[in-house]
Amino acid sequence: MIMTAKIESFVMHCGEMGSRWGFNRTVGQMYGLLIIHEQALSAVEIAEALNISRGNVSMGIKELQSWRLVSVHHKPKDRKEYYSPAGSIWEMATRVFEERRKREVDPTLSLLRDNLLDEPTNDKEVYAHQQMHEIHDLLETVTHWAGELQSMNPDNLTTLMKLGAGVSKVIDMKSKLLSNNK
Amino acid sequence: MIMTAKIESFVMHCGEMGSRWGFNRTVGQMYGLLIIHEQALSAVEIAEALNISRGNVSMGIKELQSWRLVSVHHKPKDRKEYYSPAGSIWEMATRVFEERRKREVDPTLSLLRDNLLDEPTNDKEVYAHQQMHEIHDLLETVTHWAGELQSMNPDNLTTLMKLGAGVSKVIDMKSKLLSNNK
DNA sequence: GTATAGTTTCAGAAATTACTGAAACTTCAG
DNA sequence: CTGAAGTTTCAGTAATTTCTGAAACTATAC
Incomplete structure (x- = not known):
């Protein structure tokens, strides 16, 4: 058994x-x-x-x-x-994640892109257009980011995750360093 | 209409x-x-x-x-x-995300925690235990990270997303700075 | 070729999930 | 208290999804 x-x-x-x-x-x-x-x-x-x-x-x-x-x-x-x-447990997670993105997000992004192509013709549509635009941009940003995370090597990714909210400190540090270079 | x-x-x-x-x-x-x-x-x-x-x-x-x-x-x-x-489009996204985590991940985490409490009693269970452990740790890390991202202020979050894979450079930089301090 | 050991397909049955509409309920104004 | 305007509930029905099992198919050994 x-x-x-x-x-x-x-x-x-x-x-x-x-x-x-x-x-x-x-x-x-x-x-x-x-x-x-x-x-x-x-x-x-x-x-x-x-x-x-x-x-x-x-x-x-x-x-x-x-x-x-x-x-x-x-x-x-x-x-x-x-x-x-x-594949490994890790790979299985990224695959499920990626496939779900394809099934859950990509079709919506493509519908939104199509709908955003032609200009709104009345008040209702102006508002609708605006909302769709906002959703579109959000999904694009998140999708793009997810893609980049997946392309990182797993070690860095783990470091990043362990860093957690601490990452904001690192970002602050980076922007200070950059502004010193001006 | x-x-x-x-x-x-x-x-x-x-x-x-x-x-x-x-x-x-x-x-x-x-x-x-x-x-x-x-x-x-x-x-x-x-x-x-x-x-x-x-x-x-x-x-x-x-x-x-x-x-x-x-x-x-x-x-x-x-x-x-x-x-x-x-709420805003942004809030709607985080809510869907959070609620889905509650429904899709939390029950599994709790089952795994329970199952991991008692020790395996034979070869099959040793392997099963191992696998469950790995899944558990992965889900924990990701859940925890997601929570921290949500608690970051939206500006930093946006910076982080825009940074994309570039974040690994920042991490490298950080670890160099830290090792110089030794 | 043909017999054998396996996989795939798919029409119909079973199980699950979602929807309707009528009845029960709630709230408020007079 | 009564009636009007609204909301919620839920038993029964409709729609959808999943599962079975028998037939069709594929590949291999002899």
Whole structure:
């Protein structure tokens, strides 16, 4: 048997949270199971561990692949496919983050850009235009920043996070140094 | 009539995105409508603009209130309640962010903390323990950092975002300064 | 080729989630 | 107190999403 009580509680929790994280219950459970289980698992093993149909596993794997969250392995002398989580815990977090940005923010940014192209024609639209503009700029800034953070090397990123609010002191320091150079 | 074509496209988009942002279609539309419309709207006006039932509006308003995203107004000589978005665009973003953290991350952190309390009893659990530990630490760090960013004053935050990846240079600079002091 | 071991697909069923509208409730003015 | 103007609730229904399982497909060994 694959699951002990504690492992099961984690896997079921992933299921309950699944929909909040952007996928559905079974996909959440599947991913939880893969993360918590050291050995890669075959589709049949997943189906048995979670009591779901073989077809459902297949669809779930496809979904996880679209998030770039699983990798596939083969064992010698065995035709089955074995699945395990793709990358480290850290990578998994950045991938979920990035994919969610694509799904949750990018479409909105593109709608806003389109809508902002033509000029407002009456009072209501002037206000609407203004609001959309503000949302657009905010999303752009945040998206851009998120991208840059992701491109930093993980060590610096960790330093930055550990620094926390202290970062504002560093910024102050920087602006003082710069103004001295004038 | 409340909506022009362009406003409608924005409102309907908010509806389609609603479920990805953490609420359902109608709640998304309602919030979009409130954001884009300068004057506060009554429940009946919302119901008519979106072609939904009065009861649905009431439930939607409750949902938006649980996210701290609407505020209620009264007009003199009028018993109706009028609704408008709570706070600036910036505040709305931080609220959605914060509420989502509460719903998406906090429950997991608490499950992990509980599970990590008792020691693993076999090989499978040793590995599971390790993984949960890693996820726990990552979520803690990120949550903590997000909290600190939110507590920074908006100007510094903007500077920080504009700085983007350039922040790693500032960090380098800081560590050089510190090591010179040794 | 054909038998075998596996994966994928997808129509229909099951489960979940959202919506309506009528009834219950609340508040206030007279 | 009564009635009018409003809000909320919730049982039942509608819409959407997810899941199953059988059939179709693919790849490999012999």
